[in-house]
Amino acid sequence: MRYSGLASLLLLLLAGCATPPAENKMSVARETEAGQEKVTSPPCPSVSNRPLRRTRAIDDHIVRVSPDGLMVDPEQAGRPLDQTQAQQGFQHMLCEATRLAEHHGGDRPRLLVYVHGGLNSYQHSDQKVHDGLAWRIMNDLQDWHYPIFISWKSDALSTWGEHILRLREGKKAGAVVGAASAPFILVADIATTLGRFPATVYYQLSNEKDRAASRGVLMPSRALSGSWKTANHNFCGENACANPGTLRYQGEQSGLTANLSRYKTSFLNSTGRGSAQIATVPLRYTVGSLWHSAVSASAWDVMKRRTQTQFFPASDFDGRWQPRDLKPVPGGHLFTMLLAHARSRPGAQPDLTLVGHSMGTLVINRALERFRDQWAATDLIDNLVYMAAAASIEDSLNALAPILADAPRPGETPVNFYNLTLNRVAEVSEMHYGGIIPTGSLLVSIDQHHERPEHALRRTFGSEVNVLSSIQIVDQALRHSRGDLVFKAFDRQVGAPPSSHGDFGDIPFWRQETWRLSQQP
Template identity: 30%
Template sequence: MLRKYYLLGSIALFFLSGCASVTSNPAFHNDKHHNKQKKQSDEITDKDIASHVLTIDPDGKLNFIGCDGKDRATLDWCGEMSYEQKLDNYLNNIITNLKASDKELLIYIHGGLNSKKNALERAKKKYKLILNDKENPRYPVFINWHSGPITTYWNHIWRIRQGEKEENILKKIISSPVYLLTDIGNSIVNTPKAWVVSGGHWFDSTFKSKKTQDIRDDIAALKGTNIHFNGDKNVSKLFRHIQWGLTSPIKAVTTPFTYTMAKPAWDIMLRRTNTLFYTPEDLQKSHEVEKNRKGKMQKTGEIKGEIFRTVMLPKRQFKSGNGALYRFLLSLETQLKERDVKITLIGHSMGAIVVNNIINLGLNLTYDNIVHMASADSTENLFNKVVPYIDCSLERTCNNKVGYTPVNFYSLYLHPDNENREVSAGGLTPSGSLLTWIDGMYTIPKTVLDKRSGRWDNIVRTIELIPEDDPNRNNIRGQMHFTIFGIQKDKECTKDELKGLNCTAQEHGDFGDLPFWREEVWKGEHLSAQGE
């Protein structure tokens, strides 16, 4: 099935094919699972799903679910009221239901290259499975942010200039063709470099690829580290080699455009991981924002509401932002003081970047588990944001909470061979997972620490930098778990309640199909797949 992140390469194909329409199929479930649960999804009301989803627009504002539906009159956040009042009502609805459930909170953040529609469909299909899980039910909240490849690239062409929104229509009209032509020109100019990088990746992944025994040797060398590996037999790579050879002429054309034209989409996605916390208005002069707001009110008749709501809490160095995710976290902090709710944070791919930013806010919340699935954040950010938090939790004084429970960290990885030789778009674009594209094409790492922490080839070289059992230090590494999936041909779970989901991951997009809310998956213990 065509994975959604292949659209990074398809952006190039989009222009090469005369701007033909680019479509994709969601990678969240197979067709059998879609049909099996279609009836369940159809029965979910807007009020039901709104209790478990935050849909956030590119500027960090909340999209209010149900306000254009038939039941809008019954929803507290719809109607004639300010954005602030709608936001408060919407967030209060989630927190009220969380309190009533008496469950731990699970916050799931998807990665890049997800459309608004597909992210919502995933939430509809998963939230009841998590809420009613037989082994460890949790109250799920899905953070859905706009990260589609075409919309992000269009934002680069039309809307964003040097990190800021361009409001002047004349400037947009003049600059947009220039940006597009520059991208195409850069793709042509960068062709030799793109070929060298892509060819180097092919050589390394072919002649230096890690076998199962190589991974076992790494694990043996890191004795005492919590590494979970469901090792299996090596598989033949003959088909991949043949496919690579047959598609090489096409790759010679698409690789330079994939290398250059998709990078701006990646940059805009990174921008949107930030606007979840700080909106563009938060980064303007407050008196200018107020002036603009009043002008807008006079034109639209908008009901007056607060633009800035600043909360200063202990140990917080900066004013809080008005991004919808930040506001949700502040509401949790304020309303859950009487009940210390344990929170599990799960981020897939770019979602792990958001998870790390949440941890770095210094909020007075209890994070019980932090889970990265194929993290697209750098190893340096992992060390600078997550590791200090683990250290703090071991001191049992995080955020002034005496007796605070030490946090557990889990990081999930593809088998390095699957990571490096993943086939996208039928082999018409460069081989490798999205993380290899980021490391090789969309970033310029200064050292290994700047590469993606969600690739085993990267993290295995830096694990020993993390403090372990030492009389003078906390055993931070003892709280960290690293799980590597093997190379299985069959992925589907055999347990009845998990039918239609994957119990292993072979491609970057597979992680969203895992029962990612279960601890046994985080530790690599629940890897029984059909045919194994």
């Protein structure tokens, strides 16, 4: 009884993490066609009358999305916003963006919408504003933008808790049904963990082998996995890739350009990391592998769901969450408002750059597909930037191809696309918690442990190996693209980010020089 009571307490705590109490009363938030509502833009105060504030507030830059997919107050994350409240917040951001353009002498606002990836809390996004990132982007004399951060709850505890206690057959269950069925789901997770354990160990060994073979340590390069060999062959032919940093790939059917990155390290760094990995082998191949086999995989599934609920909230499918006094909007309503604003100002709409990191690219893919006709009608997007994309190659190509092929109107520019990746060796050798968790970035975990793709095109789009081994197919799929088409892999250098999956948020991701390949290899 003592242990059952403790287990019940743990489940109740997880329930609180999975669904905050205020989110139990949510209404239907179905979206109409983008751009149909009327947009009124009140006059904004001039910079000369009220200078831009260096200290930025949360509501200046944050669009908050609840786990159920609804747009909520950024200061009170449990309170959903209705269409009027969402529009007021959006108009405030537009005014600030207009004043920023005036400050820099620009003729129109330049907006940058950034969507973060998985394993992030609301506090992570807020910290970007509090730490001054928003101001640094605004005050960049070379590439200034007005940043808008889409903040969605994707931390491991709340996602796994929702899996255990609330989600059943793709829908949100009531608290009683969820708690009553939780033991069955938990037992299934334990059984799945044990069943997947041998495969988890095998993939971990495969990572160790590719890392050693890529560096020529202990085994020859011919021991590399087939996708690594194909990637090298696409660049180097039958020759060994002796000096990869000098190589460029030029698409035969599109304007695609890509590079093969270099891995650089010091003896001290390599020795230290190698020693840590050897010392943690017992834990990595037992406790760490068991964690990867099911718990993190279940959390990943819920994170994927939350990228979808931003456009089709849980309340669209179950009227139990619908109060009588509020009709909220989904998180994806931001794109509806952007498109409506562009339609109200033909020829004078803002410049727009969409940046997605990791799972943020799943959100952008869905936005591109959801509003495909409206994007074409407005020519609103200028740049699409994917950083370490967790979205699959197949889904990304399906979402991107129509947008990149759209013919711009006179005076408008075509859409540019930039796909940024880590060095392939850094990808498989990334360490977590001192080496206790299986090595490899989140993308490696997705491909090997969470998704188990049945086809190469369903592997992640943000991996250098995945992209380069499929480069000819990517080239063919994007053959009608009209703007820049750049696939850039960063060299791995000690002390120079990005050297791990999470580093992309620490580089100047808003600058064009970050997206482009250098002129001289």
